[in-house]
Amino acid sequence: MSVAHTMSLIDIIETPERPISLQQKVQKTIASHTEFSLNRIVTQDNRVKYAQPDGEDTPHDHLNEVFQLMRQLNEVGVSSHSLGRTRAGGMSFRKALEQACAQIAADLNGRALVYVELGPEPVKTGFVLKTLAQLGVRIDRYIAVDINPKSAAPMRANLEKIIPGTPMQFVTAAFETIRLETLLEPEAPPALITMLGFQEGNDDPFTVNGWLRDIARQGDLLLSESQLYRRNEVSKIPAFYGHAAMQRFSRIAFEQAIDRTAPTLNRFFLLPVTFQDGESAQVAILGEEFTHSTYGRSLHVSNFCLKLTADQYRHYRQHGSYFEIIGESYTDDETLHFQLSRRT
Numbered sequence: 001m002s003v004a005h006t007m008s009l010i011d012i013i014e015t016p017e018r019p020i021s022l023q024q025k026v027q028k029t030i031a032s033h034t035e036f037s038l039n040r041i042v043t044q045d046n047r048v049k050y051a052q053p054d055g056e057d058t059p060h061d062h063l064n065e066v067f068q069l070m071r072q073l074n075e076v077g078v079s080s081h082s083l084g085r086t087r088a089g090g091m092s093f094r095k096a097l098e099q100a101c102a103q104i105a106a107d108l109n110g111r112a113l114v115y116v117e118l119g120p121e122p123v124k125t126g127f128v129l130k131t132l133a134q135l136g137v138r139i140d141r142y143i144a145v146d147i148n149p150k151s152a153a154p155m156r157a158n159l160e161k162i163i164p165g166t167p168m169q170f171v172t173a174a175f176e177t178i179r180l181e182t183l184l185e186p187e188a189p190p191a192l193i194t195m196l197g198f199q200e201g202n203d204d205p206f207t208v209n210g211w212l213r214d215i216a217r218q219g220d221l222l223l224s225e226s227q228l229y230r231r232n233e234v235s236k237i238p239a240f241y242g243h244a245a246m247q248r249f250s251r252i253a254f255e256q257a258i259d260r261t262a263p264t265l266n267r268f269f270l271l272p273v274t275f276q277d278g279e280s281a282q283v284a285i286l287g288e289e290f291t292h293s294t295y296g297r298s299l300h301v302s303n304f305c306l307k308l309t310a311d312q313y314r315h316y317r318q319h320g321s322y323f324e325i326i327g328e329s330y331t332d333d334e335t336l337h338f339q340l341s342r343r344t
Contacts (some may be wrong), residue, residue, distance in 0.1 A: 001018070001175065006047045006263045009255035010295055011195060013138070013185070015132065018275050019204075021044050021203075021204065022044075022064070022202075022203050022204045022206075022207075022283070022304070022306070023044070023263060023280075023304070024313070025106055025273040025283075026043060026273065026283060026285060026301060026304045027041050027043045027165055027301070029271040029272060029273050029283065029303070030161070030269065030271065030299065032144055033269070033271050033272075033317045034191070034269060034299075035297075036298065036299045037296070038336070039285075039295055040292070040295045040296070040298040040299060041056055041256065041283075041299050041301065042298065042299065042300045042301065043062070043088075043304075044253075044301070046061075049189070052292040055269075058117075059291060060254060062252050062255075063148050063149070063150040064150045065252060066252060067148060067150050067151050067154065067247075068119075068151075069245040069248055069249050069309055069311045070121050070245075070249075071122060071123055071154075071195065072205075072245045073119055073197075073243065073245050074121055074123040074124045074197070075122070075123050076243070077093045077094070078093075078094055078097070078123050078124055078127050079094075080093065080094065080119055080270065081094060081095075081117065082093065082113065082277070083084040083331070084096070084252075084331025084332055084333050084335060084336045085331065086185070086332035086333055086335075087332060087333050089097065090332040091330065091332045092331060092332075092338065093298070093331055093336050094096075094127075095209065096329040096330060096331050096336060096337075096338055097124070097127065097131075097177065097329070097338060098130065098131055099175040099329040099338075100223060100327065100338035100340055101128055101132055101135060102135060102306060103130040103327035103329070103339060103340050104132065104137070104192060104221060104223065105132060105135035105137050106137065106325075107167050107221065107326060107327075107340070107342075108137055108190070108193070110136070110188065110264050111138075111189060112138040112139070112140040112189040113137060113138075113139060113186070113189050113190055113191065113192045113193075113221075114131070114137050114139075114140050114141050114142075114184060114189055114190070114191040114192070115139060115143070115194070116143045116144075116145070116180065116192065116193045116194070116215075117143070117144045117192065117193075117194050118145050118175050118178075118195045118199065118215075119145070119146055119175075119195065119196070119199050120145075120146050120152075120155045120170075120192065121151075121196070121197060122154060122155055122157060122158035122159070123153075124196055124197070125158075125159070125160060125194070125196075126157075126162050128194070128223075129159070129162050129163055130162060131232060132196050133162075133163075139166050140166075140167075140188070140189045140256065141162050141166060141167040141168070141302075142159060142166055142167070142168045142169070143168075143183065143284075144168075144169070144171065145171045145173060145175060145178050146170070146171075146172060147172065147173065149172050151170075152170040152172075153307075155170070156170070157170060157182070158182060160316070160324060164189070169183075169257045171183075174209040175211050175215065176210075176214070178215050179214060179215065180193075180216060180217050180220065181217050181225075184217075187295045188220050190220055190221065191193045191217065191220040191221070192220075192221045192222075192223060193212070193215060193216055193220060193221065193222045193223070194222075194223045194224075194324055195212070195222065195225070196223070196224070197225060198225065199224060199229050200225075200277045200304055200306075201226065201227075201283075201284075201305035201307065202304070202305055202306075203307035203309070204267045204275065204276075205275065205306070205308070205316035205319075206276060206277075206316070208322065209316055209317065209319055209322065212224070212322075213320070213322040213323075216343035217343060218343055218344065219343060220342070220343045221326075221340060221341070221342055221343075222339075222340070222341045222342070222343065223338065223340050224317075224325060224337075224338070224339050225336075225337070225338050225339075226313055226337050226339070227240065227305075227307060227337075228308065228309060228310055228313065228334065228335050228336070228337050229281070229282045229305065229307040229308060229309050230333070230334055230335055232336070233333050234270070234334050236333070236335045237270055237284050237307055238268050238270065238284075239344065241268050241284060241286050241303075242268070246286060246303075249286075249302065249303065250286050250287065250288055251264065251265055251266075251288065251302075251343070252304065253288075253302035253303070253339065254288040254290070254302060257300060258288075258290065258300050259290070262290050262291070263290070264288035264289060264290045264300075265288070265289040266286075266287075266289075266291075267286075267287045267288065267289050267299060268284070268285065268286055268287075269284075269285040269286055270282055270283070270307070271285060273306075279312065279315075281303065281306055281307070281309075281312060282306070282307045283304055283306050283307065284303075284304065284305050284306075284307055285301060285302040285304045286300045286301075286302050286304070287302050287303075287331070288300045288302060306339060310330075310334065310337065313337065313339065314339075317341055321344060322344060323342065323343060323344065324341060324342050324344050325339060325340070325341045326341060326342050327339070327340035328339050328340070
């Protein structure tokens with residue numbers, strides 16, 4: 001049984017010169033609020049679960065399975081006419097996404113766009129592209145950015161049916177390395193950058209906002225999706241992480257990092273973390289409990305994702321005045337949210 005590197009207590013002491021990463025804060029909050037001590041918690045950067053190991057040229061089969069699991073989750077959301085809806089004819093997840101598309105079309109006012117997808121996935125993307133086409137929006141080209149090399153082939157096959165003849169580019173890279181000003185020519189149409197599937201919650205909001213600031217050019221649009229924290233709807237969060245696809249994802253992450261055969265018990269926590277500005281938020285943590293030969297009962301953290309309130313989500317998007325929020329849409333229960341903003 002191999003164990004991924006764990007951080008010592010000194011590694012997670014925050015100083016003004018060295019802010020704590022979200023990954024480190026997750027480890028610290030687990031140790032503070034659960035039965036697992038620091039030396040019994042194994043954490044990894046969220047991106048490790050989606051990326052090909054360094055130095056290996058052949059994509060791993062588990063990356064294809066991870067891609068298909070995320071596709072399965074999106075099929076559930078997009079195909080449902082009731083997810084998030086609390087009344088007849090109300091706002092479901094699907095209708096909220098349709099409303100976000102209408103906001104995009106209205107802002108473009110007849111202009112074409114470059115579709116830039118951070119973390120490609122065919123179901124939700126296909127729905128957005130079809131809806132935009134119905135609203136008269138022309139896609140000049142499609143660019144996908146992903147650390148999972150297994151996503152390119154199924155994405156291309158799916159999108160060629162939806163936007164035939166449209167130029168496509170697939171970039172295998174971390175989001176923070178992308179600059180549209182270097183990928184696109186100066187006269188290129190405005191970009192619609194999509195960051196869907198709760199991806200934004202996988203890192204500190206100051207960090208993610210910095211990435212998005214650097215990716216976008218002035219005037220580019222950003223469409224993001226989040227699962228929000230609402231005190232009277234908290235049960236929706238563990239319900240999502242209890243889905244069979246998320247449970248399988250958690251086990252895959254454990255098998256890749258720790259052991260392929262050891263038995264585990266799936267665990268979920270919703271715990272507080274504090275940001276560098278003193279603001280506190282909730283983080284959803286999915287993991288696998290296992291028995292370590294030295295430490296006994298231990299926890300491998302397979303996924304962590306911030307669950308901000310609506311006000312917090314707006315605050316961090318507007319931090320630094322890099323983005324102007326120009327549209328929002330919510331499900332009836334206000335737990336699922338799409339936000340449209342423009343790079344200033």
